[in-house]
Amino acid sequence: MRESEIIALIRERIAAAGDDAAVLPFRDTNLVLTTDMLHRRTDFPAGTSPYVIGWRAVAVSLSDLAAMGARPLGVLLALGDPDLESGLVNGILHGAIACCASTGTTLVGGDTDRHQELTLVSSAVGEAARPVRRRGARVGDAVCVTGDLGRTQAALRLYAAGDLAAADELFAFSPRVEWGLRLAPYATSMIDISDGLAHSLHLLAQESGVGFEIDEPLLPVSTAATQGIPRAELREAILFGGEDYELLFTVPKEAIAVIPPTVRFSVIGNVTEAGVRANGHALPDTGYEH
Protein backbone atom coordinates (compact mmCIF):
# COMPACT_ATOMS: atom_id res chain seq x y z
CA MET A 1 0.00 0.00 0.00
CA ARG A 2 1.09 3.57 -0.57
CA GLU A 3 1.33 5.69 2.56
CA SER A 4 -1.54 7.85 1.30
CA GLU A 5 -3.77 4.76 0.96
CA ILE A 6 -2.88 3.62 4.47
CA ILE A 7 -3.68 7.06 5.80
CA ALA A 8 -7.04 6.89 4.03
CA LEU A 9 -7.66 3.50 5.62
CA ILE A 10 -6.69 4.77 9.05
CA ARG A 11 -8.90 7.81 8.60
CA GLU A 12 -11.88 5.54 8.06
CA ARG A 13 -11.06 3.73 11.26
CA ILE A 14 -9.73 6.47 13.54
CA ALA A 15 -11.93 9.48 14.04
CA ALA A 16 -9.12 11.73 15.20
CA ALA A 17 -6.90 11.27 12.13
CA GLY A 18 -6.36 14.16 9.71
CA ASP A 19 -4.29 16.46 11.89
CA ASP A 20 -0.69 16.48 13.07
CA ALA A 21 -1.85 14.95 16.34
CA ALA A 22 -4.95 13.43 17.94
CA VAL A 23 -7.12 15.55 20.21
CA LEU A 24 -8.69 13.96 23.27
CA PRO A 25 -11.07 16.05 25.39
CA PHE A 26 -10.03 15.73 29.04
CA ARG A 27 -11.48 17.66 31.97
CA ASP A 28 -11.82 21.28 30.86
CA THR A 29 -9.07 21.04 28.24
CA ASN A 30 -7.74 18.66 25.56
CA LEU A 31 -4.88 16.22 25.56
CA VAL A 32 -2.99 16.21 22.28
CA LEU A 33 -1.23 12.95 21.35
CA THR A 34 1.18 12.01 18.59
CA THR A 35 3.61 9.23 17.69
CA ASP A 36 6.35 9.04 15.03
CA MET A 37 8.49 6.15 13.85
CA LEU A 38 11.96 6.79 12.43
CA HIS A 39 14.64 4.35 11.36
CA ARG A 40 18.21 4.47 10.23
CA ARG A 41 17.94 3.68 6.53
CA THR A 42 15.34 6.31 5.69
CA ASP A 43 15.66 8.97 8.34
CA PHE A 44 19.29 9.22 9.44
CA PRO A 45 22.04 9.79 6.85
CA ALA A 46 25.38 8.08 7.40
CA GLY A 47 27.36 10.19 9.85
CA THR A 48 24.45 11.45 11.95
CA SER A 49 25.66 11.45 15.56
CA PRO A 50 23.75 9.49 18.20
CA TYR A 51 22.98 12.80 19.95
CA VAL A 52 21.34 14.22 16.84
CA ILE A 53 19.51 10.93 16.20
CA GLY A 54 18.00 11.18 19.69
CA TRP A 55 17.31 14.89 19.33
CA ARG A 56 15.54 14.52 16.01
CA ALA A 57 13.59 11.41 17.06
CA VAL A 58 11.95 13.48 19.78
CA ALA A 59 11.80 16.74 17.81
CA VAL A 60 9.49 15.31 15.14
CA SER A 61 6.80 14.55 17.75
CA LEU A 62 7.28 17.88 19.51
CA SER A 63 6.88 19.54 16.12
CA ASP A 64 3.50 17.82 15.74
CA LEU A 65 2.42 19.30 19.07
CA ALA A 66 3.72 22.70 17.96
CA ALA A 67 1.56 22.47 14.84
CA MET A 68 -1.51 21.97 17.04
CA GLY A 69 -0.59 24.91 19.26
CA ALA A 70 -0.19 22.48 22.16
CA ARG A 71 2.01 22.73 25.23
CA PRO A 72 4.09 19.53 25.67
CA LEU A 73 3.56 17.61 28.93
CA GLY A 74 5.87 14.65 28.42
CA VAL A 75 7.61 12.46 25.86
CA LEU A 76 8.16 8.69 25.58
CA LEU A 77 10.89 7.10 23.47
CA ALA A 78 11.06 3.48 22.27
CA LEU A 79 14.46 2.44 20.94
CA GLY A 80 15.25 -0.69 18.96
CA ASP A 81 18.74 -1.59 17.80
CA PRO A 82 20.76 -4.75 17.06
CA ASP A 83 23.50 -4.03 19.60
CA LEU A 84 22.23 -1.31 21.96
CA GLU A 85 25.88 -0.35 22.41
CA SER A 86 26.33 2.01 25.36
CA GLY A 87 27.82 4.94 23.39
CA LEU A 88 24.87 4.85 21.03
CA VAL A 89 22.23 4.51 23.74
CA ASN A 90 23.84 7.22 25.87
CA GLY A 91 24.12 9.62 22.95
CA ILE A 92 20.53 9.06 21.86
CA LEU A 93 19.19 9.54 25.38
CA HIS A 94 21.31 12.66 25.85
CA GLY A 95 19.99 14.19 22.61
CA ALA A 96 16.40 13.20 23.35
CA ILE A 97 16.53 14.67 26.85
CA ALA A 98 18.14 17.89 25.57
CA CYS A 99 15.50 18.32 22.87
CA CYS A 100 12.71 17.84 25.42
CA ALA A 101 14.36 20.40 27.71
CA SER A 102 14.64 22.90 24.85
CA THR A 103 10.83 23.01 24.73
CA GLY A 104 10.29 22.94 28.48
CA THR A 105 9.26 19.30 28.70
CA THR A 106 10.87 16.02 29.83
CA LEU A 107 11.49 12.49 28.65
CA VAL A 108 9.31 10.55 31.06
CA GLY A 109 9.71 6.97 29.92
CA GLY A 110 10.56 4.54 27.20
CA ASP A 111 11.24 1.02 26.06
CA THR A 112 14.19 -0.77 24.48
CA ASP A 113 14.21 -3.74 22.15
CA ARG A 114 16.75 -5.79 20.20
CA HIS A 115 16.00 -4.97 16.61
CA GLN A 116 17.57 -5.60 13.20
CA GLU A 117 17.75 -1.90 12.42
CA LEU A 118 18.06 1.21 14.56
CA THR A 119 14.43 2.23 15.08
CA LEU A 120 13.11 5.07 17.20
CA VAL A 121 9.50 5.82 18.06
CA SER A 122 8.71 8.92 20.04
CA SER A 123 5.30 9.68 21.45
CA ALA A 124 4.41 13.04 22.89
CA VAL A 125 1.52 14.19 25.03
CA GLY A 126 0.53 17.83 25.14
CA GLU A 127 -2.30 20.05 26.21
CA ALA A 128 -4.27 22.63 24.29
CA ALA A 129 -7.48 24.33 25.39
CA ARG A 130 -8.11 25.27 21.74
CA PRO A 131 -5.97 23.14 19.42
CA VAL A 132 -5.28 24.51 15.94
CA ARG A 133 -6.51 22.19 13.20
CA ARG A 134 -5.63 21.82 9.55
CA ARG A 135 -9.17 22.57 8.50
CA GLY A 136 -9.82 26.23 9.38
CA ALA A 137 -8.17 28.22 6.57
CA ARG A 138 -10.52 30.81 5.03
CA VAL A 139 -10.45 32.51 1.65
CA GLY A 140 -8.65 35.83 2.05
CA ASP A 141 -6.39 34.66 4.90
CA ALA A 142 -2.65 35.12 4.56
CA VAL A 143 -0.47 32.01 4.16
CA CYS A 144 2.64 32.13 6.35
CA VAL A 145 5.63 30.03 7.30
CA THR A 146 7.90 30.25 10.34
CA GLY A 147 11.71 30.42 10.27
CA ASP A 148 13.39 29.59 6.99
CA LEU A 149 13.50 26.70 4.57
CA GLY A 150 16.07 24.36 3.06
CA ARG A 151 18.12 23.57 6.17
CA THR A 152 17.48 19.84 6.01
CA GLN A 153 18.35 19.61 2.32
CA ALA A 154 21.55 21.56 3.04
CA ALA A 155 22.31 19.19 5.93
CA LEU A 156 21.94 16.13 3.68
CA ARG A 157 24.49 17.60 1.28
CA LEU A 158 26.89 18.28 4.16
CA TYR A 159 26.55 14.68 5.41
CA ALA A 160 27.28 13.42 1.90
CA ALA A 161 30.34 15.69 1.74
CA GLY A 162 31.61 14.43 5.10
CA ASP A 163 31.21 17.74 6.95
CA LEU A 164 29.46 15.95 9.80
CA ALA A 165 29.63 18.59 12.52
CA ALA A 166 28.05 21.26 10.32
CA ALA A 167 25.50 18.75 9.05
CA ASP A 168 24.53 17.68 12.58
CA GLU A 169 24.00 21.29 13.60
CA LEU A 170 21.56 21.91 10.76
CA PHE A 171 19.85 18.53 11.08
CA ALA A 172 18.99 18.97 14.77
CA PHE A 173 16.13 21.36 14.12
CA SER A 174 14.33 23.28 16.87
CA PRO A 175 10.72 22.19 17.19
CA ARG A 176 8.64 25.38 17.02
CA VAL A 177 6.71 24.72 20.20
CA GLU A 178 6.96 28.24 21.60
CA TRP A 179 5.98 29.78 18.29
CA GLY A 180 3.09 27.34 17.91
CA LEU A 181 1.75 28.41 21.30
CA ARG A 182 2.02 32.09 20.41
CA LEU A 183 0.39 31.55 17.00
CA ALA A 184 -2.49 29.44 18.33
CA PRO A 185 -4.80 32.36 19.21
CA TYR A 186 -4.52 33.75 15.67
CA ALA A 187 -3.91 30.85 13.26
CA THR A 188 -6.99 29.55 11.41
CA SER A 189 -5.10 26.42 10.30
CA MET A 190 -1.62 25.02 10.90
CA ILE A 191 0.61 22.06 9.94
CA ASP A 192 4.29 21.31 10.27
CA ILE A 193 6.37 20.89 7.12
CA SER A 194 7.44 17.29 7.51
CA ASP A 195 7.03 16.25 3.88
CA GLY A 196 7.97 19.28 1.79
CA LEU A 197 6.32 22.68 1.55
CA ALA A 198 4.33 21.70 -1.57
CA HIS A 199 2.87 18.56 0.02
CA SER A 200 2.07 20.44 3.24
CA LEU A 201 0.28 23.14 1.25
CA HIS A 202 -1.78 20.47 -0.51
CA LEU A 203 -2.70 18.78 2.80
CA LEU A 204 -3.74 22.07 4.38
CA ALA A 205 -5.73 23.13 1.28
CA GLN A 206 -7.48 19.77 1.14
CA GLU A 207 -8.43 19.71 4.83
CA SER A 208 -9.67 23.31 4.73
CA GLY A 209 -11.41 22.98 1.36
CA VAL A 210 -9.58 26.00 -0.05
CA GLY A 211 -6.71 26.83 -2.41
CA PHE A 212 -3.44 28.72 -2.04
CA GLU A 213 -1.60 31.21 -4.23
CA ILE A 214 2.06 31.31 -3.23
CA ASP A 215 4.45 34.08 -4.23
CA GLU A 216 7.77 32.27 -4.60
CA PRO A 217 10.03 35.30 -4.10
CA LEU A 218 8.53 35.62 -0.60
CA LEU A 219 9.72 32.14 0.48
CA PRO A 220 12.27 32.49 3.31
CA VAL A 221 15.38 30.61 2.22
CA SER A 222 17.96 29.78 4.87
CA THR A 223 21.55 30.94 4.49
CA ALA A 224 22.59 27.30 4.80
CA ALA A 225 20.51 26.50 1.73
CA THR A 226 21.69 29.41 -0.40
CA GLN A 227 25.29 28.60 0.48
CA GLY A 228 25.08 24.82 0.30
CA ILE A 229 22.63 24.06 -2.51
CA PRO A 230 23.45 24.86 -6.17
CA ARG A 231 21.25 27.66 -7.48
CA ALA A 232 19.70 25.42 -10.12
CA GLU A 233 18.49 22.96 -7.45
CA LEU A 234 17.35 25.46 -4.83
CA ARG A 235 13.70 25.82 -5.88
CA GLU A 236 13.23 22.05 -5.96
CA ALA A 237 14.87 21.68 -2.53
CA ILE A 238 12.74 24.40 -0.94
CA LEU A 239 9.39 23.39 -2.41
CA PHE A 240 9.69 19.61 -2.48
CA GLY A 241 12.70 18.74 -0.30
CA GLY A 242 10.79 18.10 2.86
CA GLU A 243 11.54 17.74 6.52
CA ASP A 244 12.17 21.35 7.47
CA TYR A 245 9.70 21.13 10.35
CA GLU A 246 8.75 24.78 10.18
CA LEU A 247 5.12 25.71 10.82
CA LEU A 248 2.93 26.48 7.83
CA PHE A 249 -0.18 28.40 8.88
CA THR A 250 -2.96 30.71 7.78
CA VAL A 251 -4.16 33.84 9.60
CA PRO A 252 -6.66 36.60 8.87
CA LYS A 253 -4.69 39.45 7.34
CA GLU A 254 -5.64 41.82 10.16
CA ALA A 255 -3.98 39.44 12.66
CA ILE A 256 -0.54 39.65 11.05
CA ALA A 257 0.29 42.87 12.86
CA VAL A 258 -0.66 41.52 16.29
CA ILE A 259 1.26 38.23 16.23
CA PRO A 260 3.94 38.60 18.94
CA PRO A 261 7.22 39.80 17.40
CA THR A 262 9.11 36.91 19.01
CA VAL A 263 7.59 34.65 16.34
CA ARG A 264 9.80 34.80 13.25
CA PHE A 265 7.59 34.23 10.20
CA SER A 266 7.06 35.26 6.60
CA VAL A 267 3.86 35.89 4.66
CA ILE A 268 4.21 33.78 1.50
CA GLY A 269 0.80 34.03 -0.17
CA ASN A 270 -2.99 34.07 0.05
CA VAL A 271 -5.80 31.64 0.61
CA THR A 272 -7.92 31.29 -2.55
CA GLU A 273 -11.04 29.39 -3.54
CA ALA A 274 -9.30 26.34 -4.98
CA GLY A 275 -6.05 24.96 -6.37
CA VAL A 276 -2.51 25.18 -5.04
CA ARG A 277 -0.53 27.55 -7.23
CA ALA A 278 2.88 29.17 -7.03
CA ASN A 279 3.72 32.22 -9.16
CA GLY A 280 0.51 31.61 -11.09
CA HIS A 281 1.24 27.97 -11.99
CA ALA A 282 -0.20 24.81 -10.47
CA LEU A 283 2.15 23.45 -7.79
CA PRO A 284 2.38 19.64 -8.05
CA ASP A 285 1.69 17.61 -4.91
CA THR A 286 5.04 15.87 -4.90
CA GLY A 287 6.88 15.51 -1.67
CA TYR A 288 8.82 13.15 0.38
CA GLU A 289 6.87 9.98 1.22
CA HIS A 290 8.41 8.14 4.16
Place this chain on the structure above:
Amino acid sequence: MRESEIIALIRERIAAAGDDAAVLPFRDTNLVLTTDMLHRRTDFPAGTSPYVIGWRAVAVSLSDLAAMGARPLGVLLALGDPDLESGLVNGILHGAIACCASTGTTLVGGDTDRHQELTLVSSAVGEAARPVRRRGARVGDAVCVTGDLGRTQAALRLYAAGDLAAADELFAFSPRVEWGLRLAPYATSMIDISDGLAHSLHLLAQESGVGFEIDEPLLPVSTAATQGIPRAELREAILFGGEDYELLFTVPKEAIAVIPPTVRFSVIGNVTEAGVRANGHALPDTGYEH
Protein backbone atom coordinates in the same frame (compact mmCIF):
# COMPACT_ATOMS: atom_id res chain seq x y z
CA MET B 1 24.41 -3.67 26.58
CA ARG B 2 22.11 -6.02 28.43
CA GLU B 3 18.56 -4.80 28.83
CA SER B 4 19.05 -4.56 32.58
CA GLU B 5 22.07 -2.27 32.07
CA ILE B 6 20.11 -0.07 29.70
CA ILE B 7 17.30 0.14 32.20
CA ALA B 8 19.81 1.17 34.86
CA LEU B 9 21.14 3.85 32.51
CA ILE B 10 17.65 5.09 31.71
CA ARG B 11 16.79 5.16 35.40
CA GLU B 12 19.69 7.49 36.02
CA ARG B 13 18.39 9.77 33.31
CA ILE B 14 14.61 9.52 33.63
CA ALA B 15 13.10 10.25 37.00
CA ALA B 16 9.86 8.41 36.30
CA ALA B 17 11.47 5.06 35.39
CA GLY B 18 11.06 2.07 37.71
CA ASP B 19 7.34 1.42 37.26
CA ASP B 20 5.22 -0.10 34.52
CA ALA B 21 4.42 3.42 33.33
CA ALA B 22 5.45 7.02 33.91
CA VAL B 23 3.36 9.23 36.16
CA LEU B 24 2.88 12.88 35.28
CA PRO B 25 0.96 15.13 37.67
CA PHE B 26 -1.67 17.06 35.71
CA ARG B 27 -4.37 19.30 37.14
CA ASP B 28 -5.85 17.51 40.17
CA THR B 29 -4.89 14.04 38.90
CA ASN B 30 -2.04 12.19 37.16
CA LEU B 31 -1.51 11.20 33.58
CA VAL B 32 0.04 7.74 33.25
CA LEU B 33 2.12 7.12 30.10
CA THR B 34 3.71 4.01 28.64
CA THR B 35 5.22 2.81 25.36
CA ASP B 36 6.13 -0.70 24.15
CA MET B 37 8.01 -1.88 21.07
CA LEU B 38 7.30 -5.30 19.58
CA HIS B 39 8.62 -6.90 16.41
CA ARG B 40 7.99 -10.02 14.42
CA ARG B 41 11.10 -12.08 15.12
CA THR B 42 10.91 -11.88 18.92
CA ASP B 43 7.30 -11.20 19.74
CA PHE B 44 5.09 -12.90 17.15
CA PRO B 45 5.45 -16.63 16.45
CA ALA B 46 4.97 -17.82 12.86
CA GLY B 47 1.25 -18.15 12.27
CA THR B 48 0.08 -15.28 14.48
CA SER B 49 -2.78 -13.60 12.62
CA PRO B 50 -2.63 -9.88 11.81
CA TYR B 51 -5.65 -9.35 14.08
CA VAL B 52 -3.86 -10.92 17.05
CA ILE B 53 -0.65 -9.02 16.22
CA GLY B 54 -2.60 -5.77 16.42
CA TRP B 55 -4.51 -6.85 19.50
CA ARG B 56 -1.39 -7.86 21.38
CA ALA B 57 0.61 -4.81 20.30
CA VAL B 58 -1.95 -2.61 22.04
CA ALA B 59 -2.67 -5.00 24.91
CA VAL B 60 0.89 -4.83 26.27
CA SER B 61 0.58 -1.07 26.81
CA LEU B 62 -2.91 -1.32 28.26
CA SER B 63 -1.55 -3.97 30.63
CA ASP B 64 1.04 -1.44 31.83
CA LEU B 65 -1.76 1.01 32.61
CA ALA B 66 -3.68 -1.78 34.37
CA ALA B 67 -0.64 -2.43 36.57
CA MET B 68 -0.70 1.22 37.67
CA GLY B 69 -4.43 1.10 38.41
CA ALA B 70 -4.95 3.67 35.65
CA ARG B 71 -7.97 4.25 33.45
CA PRO B 72 -6.98 4.35 29.75
CA LEU B 73 -7.73 7.58 27.87
CA GLY B 74 -6.31 6.76 24.44
CA VAL B 75 -3.81 4.67 22.51
CA LEU B 76 -1.39 5.44 19.67
CA LEU B 77 0.07 2.79 17.35
CA ALA B 78 3.13 3.13 15.12
CA LEU B 79 3.48 0.41 12.50
CA GLY B 80 6.53 -0.37 10.41
CA ASP B 81 6.62 -3.09 7.76
CA PRO B 82 8.42 -3.78 4.44
CA ASP B 83 5.23 -4.07 2.37
CA LEU B 84 2.36 -2.59 4.39
CA GLU B 85 0.10 -4.97 2.47
CA SER B 86 -3.56 -4.06 2.92
CA GLY B 87 -4.66 -7.38 4.48
CA LEU B 88 -1.94 -7.07 7.10
CA VAL B 89 -2.59 -3.39 7.87
CA ASN B 90 -6.35 -3.92 8.01
CA GLY B 91 -6.03 -6.94 10.29
CA ILE B 92 -3.62 -5.18 12.64
CA LEU B 93 -5.83 -2.08 12.86
CA HIS B 94 -8.92 -4.21 13.42
CA GLY B 95 -7.24 -6.11 16.28
CA ALA B 96 -5.81 -2.95 17.81
CA ILE B 97 -9.15 -1.16 17.72
CA ALA B 98 -10.95 -4.19 19.20
CA CYS B 99 -8.44 -4.48 22.04
CA CYS B 100 -8.84 -0.78 22.86
CA ALA B 101 -12.63 -1.18 22.84
CA SER B 102 -12.40 -4.18 25.17
CA THR B 103 -11.02 -1.85 27.85
CA GLY B 104 -13.31 1.07 27.07
CA THR B 105 -10.73 3.17 25.25
CA THR B 106 -9.97 4.04 21.62
CA LEU B 107 -7.14 4.07 19.13
CA VAL B 108 -6.70 7.80 18.58
CA GLY B 109 -3.77 8.00 16.21
CA GLY B 110 -0.70 6.43 14.75
CA ASP B 111 2.10 6.45 12.24
CA THR B 112 3.25 4.11 9.47
CA ASP B 113 6.72 3.55 8.10
CA ARG B 114 8.42 1.31 5.54
CA HIS B 115 10.58 -0.94 7.65
CA GLN B 116 12.72 -4.05 7.12
CA GLU B 117 10.80 -5.98 9.75
CA LEU B 118 7.25 -5.82 11.06
CA THR B 119 7.55 -3.48 14.05
CA LEU B 120 4.79 -2.17 16.26
CA VAL B 121 5.03 0.46 18.95
CA SER B 122 1.99 1.23 21.04
CA SER B 123 1.79 4.13 23.45
CA ALA B 124 -1.02 4.50 25.92
CA VAL B 125 -2.16 7.42 28.05
CA GLY B 126 -4.21 6.86 31.15
CA GLU B 127 -5.34 8.66 34.25
CA ALA B 128 -5.01 7.70 37.90
CA ALA B 129 -5.66 9.91 40.89
CA ARG B 130 -3.58 7.52 43.00
CA PRO B 131 -1.42 5.30 40.80
CA VAL B 132 -0.22 2.01 42.27
CA ARG B 133 3.58 1.75 42.29
CA ARG B 134 5.96 -1.17 42.49
CA ARG B 135 7.46 0.13 45.68
CA GLY B 136 4.74 -0.13 48.36
CA ALA B 137 4.78 -3.82 49.41
CA ARG B 138 5.01 -4.24 53.20
CA VAL B 139 6.17 -7.19 55.27
CA GLY B 140 3.11 -9.24 56.21
CA ASP B 141 1.12 -8.34 53.07
CA ALA B 142 -0.31 -11.16 50.97
CA VAL B 143 1.17 -11.74 47.50
CA CYS B 144 -1.52 -12.29 44.85
CA VAL B 145 -1.90 -12.83 41.13
CA THR B 146 -4.93 -12.30 38.88
CA GLY B 147 -6.35 -14.86 36.46
CA ASP B 148 -4.22 -17.88 35.70
CA LEU B 149 -0.78 -18.59 34.35
CA GLY B 150 0.80 -20.45 31.47
CA ARG B 151 -1.51 -19.39 28.64
CA THR B 152 1.22 -17.78 26.58
CA GLN B 153 3.53 -20.77 26.90
CA ALA B 154 0.63 -23.02 25.87
CA ALA B 155 -0.06 -20.71 22.91
CA LEU B 156 3.55 -20.93 21.73
CA ARG B 157 3.29 -24.73 21.70
CA LEU B 158 0.04 -24.55 19.72
CA TYR B 159 1.64 -22.21 17.15
CA ALA B 160 4.55 -24.65 16.80
CA ALA B 161 2.08 -27.52 16.34
CA GLY B 162 0.16 -25.60 13.66
CA ASP B 163 -3.06 -25.24 15.64
CA LEU B 164 -3.19 -21.55 14.79
CA ALA B 165 -6.79 -20.71 15.70
CA ALA B 166 -6.44 -22.13 19.20
CA ALA B 167 -3.04 -20.48 19.57
CA ASP B 168 -4.39 -17.08 18.48
CA GLU B 169 -7.21 -17.30 20.99
CA LEU B 170 -4.80 -17.89 23.88
CA PHE B 171 -2.22 -15.40 22.64
CA ALA B 172 -4.68 -12.47 22.46
CA PHE B 173 -4.74 -11.92 26.20
CA SER B 174 -7.17 -9.56 27.94
CA PRO B 175 -5.37 -6.62 29.53
CA ARG B 176 -6.54 -6.52 33.15
CA VAL B 177 -7.59 -2.87 33.09
CA GLU B 178 -10.89 -3.32 34.91
CA TRP B 179 -9.27 -5.49 37.58
CA GLY B 180 -6.41 -3.03 37.98
CA LEU B 181 -8.88 -0.21 38.63
CA ARG B 182 -10.74 -2.30 41.21
CA LEU B 183 -7.52 -3.38 42.91
CA ALA B 184 -6.00 0.11 43.03
CA PRO B 185 -7.64 1.19 46.33
CA TYR B 186 -6.24 -1.89 48.10
CA ALA B 187 -2.97 -2.92 46.41
CA THR B 188 0.22 -1.74 48.13
CA SER B 189 2.29 -2.62 45.05
CA MET B 190 1.52 -3.96 41.58
CA ILE B 191 3.26 -5.02 38.34
CA ASP B 192 2.18 -6.91 35.24
CA ILE B 193 3.84 -10.22 34.47
CA SER B 194 5.48 -9.38 31.18
CA ASP B 195 8.76 -11.23 31.78
CA GLY B 196 7.86 -14.33 33.81
CA LEU B 197 6.47 -14.63 37.31
CA ALA B 198 9.91 -15.12 38.87
CA HIS B 199 11.39 -11.99 37.28
CA SER B 200 8.30 -9.94 38.16
CA LEU B 201 8.55 -11.08 41.78
CA HIS B 202 12.21 -10.01 41.86
CA LEU B 203 11.40 -6.59 40.36
CA LEU B 204 8.60 -6.00 42.85
CA ALA B 205 10.73 -7.19 45.80
CA GLN B 206 13.62 -4.99 44.73
CA GLU B 207 11.51 -1.85 44.29
CA SER B 208 9.71 -2.38 47.59
CA GLY B 209 12.83 -3.43 49.51
CA VAL B 210 11.18 -6.63 50.74
CA GLY B 211 11.20 -10.36 50.04
CA PHE B 212 8.54 -12.88 49.01
CA GLU B 213 7.75 -16.41 50.09
CA ILE B 214 5.68 -18.13 47.41
CA ASP B 215 3.71 -21.33 47.99
CA GLU B 216 3.92 -23.08 44.61
CA PRO B 217 0.81 -25.26 45.02
CA LEU B 218 -1.20 -22.03 45.25
CA LEU B 219 -0.15 -20.86 41.78
CA PRO B 220 -3.20 -20.67 39.48
CA VAL B 221 -2.39 -22.77 36.42
CA SER B 222 -4.59 -22.33 33.35
CA THR B 223 -6.37 -25.32 31.83
CA ALA B 224 -4.62 -24.51 28.57
CA ALA B 225 -1.27 -24.95 30.31
CA THR B 226 -2.12 -28.21 32.11
CA GLN B 227 -3.52 -29.63 28.88
CA GLY B 228 -0.88 -28.29 26.51
CA ILE B 229 2.39 -28.36 28.43
CA PRO B 230 4.07 -31.65 29.47
CA ARG B 231 3.93 -32.12 33.24
CA ALA B 232 7.72 -32.13 33.53
CA GLU B 233 7.93 -28.67 31.90
CA LEU B 234 4.97 -27.04 33.61
CA ARG B 235 6.77 -25.54 36.61
CA GLU B 236 9.41 -23.95 34.39
CA ALA B 237 6.74 -22.56 32.05
CA ILE B 238 4.69 -21.06 34.86
CA LEU B 239 7.55 -19.53 36.86
CA PHE B 240 9.93 -18.46 34.11
CA GLY B 241 7.92 -18.62 30.86
CA GLY B 242 6.91 -15.01 30.82
CA GLU B 243 4.39 -12.87 29.01
CA ASP B 244 1.18 -13.89 30.77
CA TYR B 245 0.28 -10.24 31.46
CA GLU B 246 -1.60 -11.04 34.63
CA LEU B 247 -1.31 -8.58 37.53
CA LEU B 248 1.01 -9.49 40.39
CA PHE B 249 0.19 -7.43 43.49
CA THR B 250 0.45 -7.21 47.24
CA VAL B 251 -2.34 -6.29 49.65
CA PRO B 252 -2.72 -6.12 53.43
CA LYS B 253 -4.23 -9.46 54.49
CA GLU B 254 -7.32 -7.75 55.92
CA ALA B 255 -8.06 -6.28 52.47
CA ILE B 256 -8.36 -9.68 50.77
CA ALA B 257 -11.95 -10.11 51.87
CA VAL B 258 -13.05 -6.67 50.62
CA ILE B 259 -11.62 -6.79 47.10
CA PRO B 260 -14.64 -6.81 44.76
CA PRO B 261 -15.55 -10.39 43.82
CA THR B 262 -15.48 -9.52 40.12
CA VAL B 263 -11.67 -9.55 40.36
CA ARG B 264 -10.49 -13.13 39.87
CA PHE B 265 -7.27 -13.58 41.83
CA SER B 266 -5.29 -16.07 43.94
CA VAL B 267 -3.23 -15.53 47.06
CA ILE B 268 0.13 -17.18 46.30
CA GLY B 269 2.33 -16.21 49.25
CA ASN B 270 3.53 -13.62 51.76
CA VAL B 271 5.74 -10.57 51.83
CA THR B 272 8.88 -11.24 53.93
CA GLU B 273 11.90 -9.23 55.04
CA ALA B 274 14.18 -10.27 52.17
CA GLY B 275 14.83 -12.83 49.45
CA VAL B 276 12.50 -14.27 46.85
CA ARG B 277 11.72 -17.86 47.75
CA ALA B 278 9.33 -20.51 46.51
CA ASN B 279 8.52 -23.57 48.61
CA GLY B 280 11.37 -22.59 50.91
CA HIS B 281 14.06 -22.41 48.21
CA ALA B 282 15.58 -19.33 46.60
CA LEU B 283 13.78 -18.56 43.32
CA PRO B 284 16.32 -17.54 40.66
CA ASP B 285 15.77 -14.25 38.83
CA THR B 286 15.67 -15.78 35.39
CA GLY B 287 13.04 -14.67 32.98
CA TYR B 288 12.47 -13.66 29.47
CA GLU B 289 14.65 -10.75 28.38
CA HIS B 290 13.29 -9.10 25.25
